[in-house]
Amino acid sequence: MVELTLNGRSVQLDVADGTPLLWAIREQTGLTGTKFGCGIGACGACTVHVGGRAVRSCSVPVESVVGQSVTTIEGLADSPTQLHPVQRAWIEHQVPQCGYCQSGMIMAVAALLESNPAPSDDEIAAAVTNICRCGTYQRIRNAVHSLAPAAEVRNV
Amino acid sequence: MSEQMQQGQEPQPPQDQPKRSRLRKWTRRAFIGAGAAAGGGLVLGVGGVLLAPNRLKYLPPGATPGDGQLGTWIKISPDNLTTVLIPHCEMGQGALTGLGMLLAEELDADWNLVEIQQAPAEDVYANGYIINAFLGEVGFTPPGWLQLPLDFTAFKMADIFGIMTTGGSTSTRGTGAFGMRLAGASARAMLLEAGAEQFGVPVEELGARGSRVTHAGSGRSATYGELAALASTLDLPRRPTLKSREEFVLVGTPRQRADIPSKVVGAAQYGMDVVVPDMLYAAITKAPIPGGQLTSVDQAPARAVAGVREVVLLPDAVAVVADGYWQASQGLAALSPQFTDAGVGGVDSEQIHARHTAAIDAEPIEATLEGARAVTAEYRVPYLHHATMEPMAATARLAEGRLDVWAGTQDPLSTRRVAAEAAELDVEQVTIYNQQLGGGFGRRLPGTYDYVEQAVHVAKAISPRAVKLIWSREEDMQHGYYRPCVHSRFRAALNSMGRPLSWANRFTGSRFGDVGAATPRYGIEEIDVRAVPLPVHLRTGAWRSVAASQHGFFVESFVDELANTAGRDPFEYRRDLLEDEPRHRAVLERAAEMAQWGTALPEGHARGIAIVESFGSIVAHVAEVSVDESGSIRVHRVHSAVDCGLVVNPNGAEAQIQGGVVFGLGAALMHEITVEGGAVAQRNFPQYDMIRLAQAPVVSVSFINSGAPIGGLGEPGVPPVAPAVANAVFALTGQRLRTLPLRLT
Known part of the structure; x- marks a missing residue:
């Protein structure tokens, strides 16, 4: 039994040591927004926040995050009616296509913007190495730039 | 309305009687309304046309x-x-x-x-x-x-x-x-x-x-x-x-697209996400070599893993069922199943390519028009995988004579038929709950539902409990329905002005090998395009843009070679050859105009152009490339002009072209499925990497509403990418790269 804080609530997960955080979240809590893509931390579809940092949950054993605060795509928004700025930008710029990678993409971008509110294209590319097979990258860049401080005033 | 439906020759609505056999219905009821009313016309006589029921x-x-x-x-x-x-x-x-x-x-x-x-x-x-x-x-x-x-x-x-x-x-x-x-x-x-x-x-x-x-x-x-x-x-x-x-x-x-809001909050449900009460999870491994059969496996190591409930043996695969997917995959990893090599364990990519070359050699191009300037070239493209972001997954439950299946597929009725056959039930006893697809690109078309069949077989073994079968990325990579490997050989003869008098092409065919896709739209008097059939080693399928994805590269590279031989600008050369194709010409000119074709670029940059018609739409790309110190090709910008007849939703249409460019760029620069010891050598993204943000070019798209019938958009953005990039690399380096993925030597 592993205890951690998930989307602001304390949860107990009944999984064996060594189970990746990804599968613990998906199968024990019913939150399936965090996706399985490669299982080796190569694609980023499973990105969640652990202590505010973007982490690829398929490659993190659940016991390594005991007692820590984990946020998934379902917990990113303050409330269902008040989406996170990145989620709003994703709708405004019509970013997703199939959408399977976008939970991870949004989590990676949200973590980046916490530390660098106005990243350049190169900084975005260096920090967000997630794969999108549909090729939504251009809209991702546009959406991220729309969240730079000058644009953010409008959103607050 | 129901009264109306009872009258005359109108057939009954389909729900009015149970159907046990779809084909029996064909003989009993097919075309009753139309054919019978027409007085026995085979399909639709004149009377049938007038009385044909309304769909x-x-x-x-x-x-x-x-x-x-x-x-x-x-x-x-x-x-x-x-x-x-x-x-x-x-x-x-x-x-x-x-x-x-x-x-x-x-x-x-x-x-x-x-x-x-x-x-x-x-x-x-x-x-x-x-x-x-x-x-x-x-x-x-x-x-x-x-x-x-x-x-x-x-x-x-x-x-x-x-x-x-x-x-x-x-x-x-x-x-x-x-x-x-x-x-x-x-x-x-x-x-x-x-x-x-x-x-x-x-x-x-x-x-x-x-x-x-x-x-x-x-x-x-x-x-x-x-x-x-x-x-x-x-x-x-x-x-x-x-x-x-x-x-x-x-x-x-x-x-705005209706499906987007649920995709930014993690609420969209894909095949991978289905949760059924009391469900178990399964991991599977199939014979790595196509056609291989399971010969033996010691099940004990899997059964010793905590949480493992069952080991299910299929003729060509082993599945492990457990309380969770991680436990199932751990159980599977503990096994050492033995499979036959189906007699093809010695096949590798080098042999496959040699077979393609020999097949084309056997179908020589006769040299006509002696005296004219001849240009010859030979191209090849490898097997490619769809690599949808969502690996294959399906959930099945077989209980009380009914089968329920949850999966994301490109054809749920066809999936139902496959599932029914696997369960030995009639389709009326099967319900398919189609989910969102985490990418399709052709991988989830009819004829590719092996993962659904497997899920049904596993469900049968653990009935009445439901099971969610999940393919690992490795399993997904190794058991695709690949874009066929194709070789293509050309010979053209140019007149003294550099204009092609004849164009001959022999390429190795495939299930989707398509002479239409290989036939140029340029004004050339003598065109002789032939497919040479060749058995394939891996199972193949339709890959986003299908035959146009290969022949777009061949044709548009070769015409670029002709322009170069003729000493002509590749854009102007194409434009002259499209004098009788006003739609193509307009698209080509729009792309050149967007890219400011002919103007100076930064030092070390060059442009390439290509135009391909596919699925009823015409797309031209101009790619701007450079080569970095390590010799890697970098694509900075792609200008796309598109005539799809009519744009329905400009926002979604632009996204399809932007995405198509990235998809095509992966094939142009990175992707290659190779065969070693009879099996696919690539296992996961490190061996079959994807375009990421750092490599993604800026794509600008312009649509021409030509008034033509509506064309497709999901695929037509893909085919001109590889040739536009290859042609730009030639303009920059003088190296003509005739093999995908493009690699400078």
């Missing part, structure tokens, strides 16, 4: 007169909400929204009062409009009088064979351009008729707009919701009036 009269199970159901796909509720059920799947291409727009346009519905849903996998939603799309591709637009019988015939065929396919870039140009528009216009006519009855005025005096019928003379009006109950008791019109393109107010305006 839209087939209503969903449970529909009753007066409930607001207006034809197969439209239901309007008393609160004036129009619900549209679209007989296609959503895999990010935005077709559901575009199709809804075409319907709402003809219906004159308020777009804010339209709700779009994916139609369930039921017979009534069988969809044959794919036929219209392909007729359009060969240049045939059915005249109005033939539309209704053609729609009905296509529907009956789709119903009998269980077809509800999303593929071939056909949703908008087939179902949308024909079915959805007709459905919207029919419902509008019924609502006007209801309004006339209610107001007691002639129908000609009424107008419809924004989900409301208005009588201008008296100022009376009623919402569609208020009229829908009455309207749904009226007859469907046989030939409703469609709008001209100039009358469109919704189509052509950028609209």
Whole structure:
């Protein structure tokens, strides 16, 4: 039994040591927004926040995050009616296509913007190495730039 | 309406009697309405054409007169909400929204009062409009009088064979351009008729707009919701009036996609995400070599893993069932199953390529036009994988003589047939719950449902419990339906002005090998294009843009070589050869104009151009490339000009081209499936890497509304990418790269 804080609530997960955080979240809590893509931390579809940092949950054993605060795509928004700025930008710029990678993409971008509110294209590319097979990258860049401080005033 | 359906030669709606055998129904009932009325005509005689039933009269199970159901796909509720059920799947291409727009346009519905849903996998939603799309591709637009019988015939065929396919870039140009528009216009006519009855005025005096019928003379009006109950008791019109393109107010305006909000909050449910009460999880490994069979496996190591419930042996695979997927995959990893090599364990990529070369050698190109300047070249492309972001997954439950399957597929009715056969049940005993697709690109088309079959077999072994079968990325990479490897050899003869007099091409064929895709649209007198059949080692399938993805690269590289031999600018050379193809010419010129073709670029940069017609649309790309110190090709910018006839949703259309460029760029620069010891050598993304943000070019897109029939958009952005990049690399380095992926030596 592993205890951690998930989307602001304390949860107990009944999984064996060594189970990746990804599968613990998906199968024990019913939150399936965090996706399985490669299982080796190569694609980023499973990105969640652990202590505010973007982490690829398929490659993190659940016991390594005991007692820590984990946020998934379902917990990113303050409330269902008040989406996170990145989620709003994703709708405004019509970013997703199939959408399977976008939970991870949004989590990676949200973590980046916490530390660098106005990243350049190169900084975005260096920090967000997630794969999108549909090729939504251009809209991702546009959406991220729309969240730079000058644009953010409008959103607050 | 139900009364009407009982009359005359109208066939019964499909839900009125259970069907045990689809094929039996064909012999008993096929074309009863049309053929019998025509006095025995084989398909549709003259009388049959006039009496052909209306496809839209087939209503969903449970529909009753007066409930607001207006034809197969439209239901309007008393609160004036129009619900549209679209007989296609959503895999990010935005077709559901575009199709809804075409319907709402003809219906004159308020777009804010339209709700779009994916139609369930039921017979009534069988969809044959794919036929219209392909007729359009060969240049045939059915005249109005033939539309209704053609729609009905296509529907009956789709119903009998269980077809509800999303593929071939056909949703908008087939179902949308024909079915959805007709459905919207029919419902509008019924609502006007209801309004006339209610107001007691002639129908000609009424107008419809924004989900409301208005009588201008008296100022009376009623919402569609208020009229829908009455309207749904009226007859469907046989030939409703469609709008001209100039009358469109919704189509052509950028609209947000209906599927996006759920995708930014993690709520969209994919096949991978299905949760069924009391469900177990399964991991599987199949014989790595195509055709291999399981010979032995010691199950004990898997059963020793905590949480493992069962080991299921299939003729060619081993599955481990456990309480969770991680436990199942750990159990599977503990096994050492032995498989046969099907006699092909010694095959590798080098041999495969040698076979292709030998096959083409056996079909030599005769040198004609002696004395003219000859140009020869040989190209090749490798096997490619779809690599959808969502690995294959399916959930199945077999209990009490019924099978339920949850999966994301590009054809739920075809999936139902596969599942029924695997369970040895009739299709009536099977329900498919189609989910969102985490990418399709052809991997989830009919003929590729091996993962569904496996899930059913595992469900059978653990019945009555449900099981979710998940493929690892490694399993997914190794058991694709690959784009075929193709070799292509050319010989052209140029006259003294450098213009091609003849064009000969031999390429190794495949299931989808397509002479059409290989035939250039350039004005060349003598064109001789032939496919050379060759058995393939890996199983193959349709890969986004299919044959155009290979032959677009070959043809557009070779024409670039001809331009170079002729000492001509590659853009101007193409333009001159397209003198009889005004649409192509306009697209080519638009792309060149966008890229400012001919102007100076930064030091170390060069441009390349290519144009390919596929799936009813014409796309030209200009790529701007450079080569870094390590010799890697970098694509900075792609300018795309597109003639898809008519743009339905500019926002979604642009996204399809942007995405198509990235998809094509992966094939151009990175991707190659190779064979070692008979098996696919690549295992996961490190060996089959993807374009990421750092490599993604800036793509600018411009559409030409030419007035031509609506073309596809999901695929046509892909084929011109590789040749545009290869041609730019040639312009920059002088190296002509004839093999994908492009690698400088």
